[in-house]
Amino acid sequence: MNTVPPIIPISDLRQDAAAVLKSIKNSDQPTVITQRGRAAAIMLSVESYEQSLHDKELLMLLARGEKEIEAGEGYDLQTVLGEADSILEEK
Numbered sequence: 001m002n003t004v005p006p007i008i009p010i011s012d013l014r015q016d017a018a019a020v021l022k023s024i025k026n027s028d029q030p031t032v033i034t035q036r037g038r039a040a041a042i043m044l045s046v047e048s049y050e051q052s053l054h055d056k057e058l059l060m061l062l063a064r065g066e067k068e069i070e071a072g073e074g075y076d077l078q079t080v081l082g083e084a085d086s087i088l089e090e091k
Contacts, residue, residue: 007032058087
């Protein structure tokens with residue numbers, strides 16, 4: 001179940017950037033930065049960002065495999081699982 005991410009006005013970020021960054025680093029979820037009451041940016045920890053890139057890479061691999069299957073091409077299961085394992089080991 002998704003929870004509402006923390007929301008911080010840009011003025012709070014300006015006043016105490018170190019505390020905001022510490023909070024973001026210790027949190028597993030992104031933080032919404034607002035400007036004039038509207039969402040302007042999303043901040044997240046480096047670890048969360050890297051995990052997001054990793055997850056995206058896995059999803060792209062799965063999508064590519066699905067397209068290859070539809071086209072009657074592709075690789076056998078052991079090759080695909082080996083490639084997926086190597087990506088997972090990079091984490």
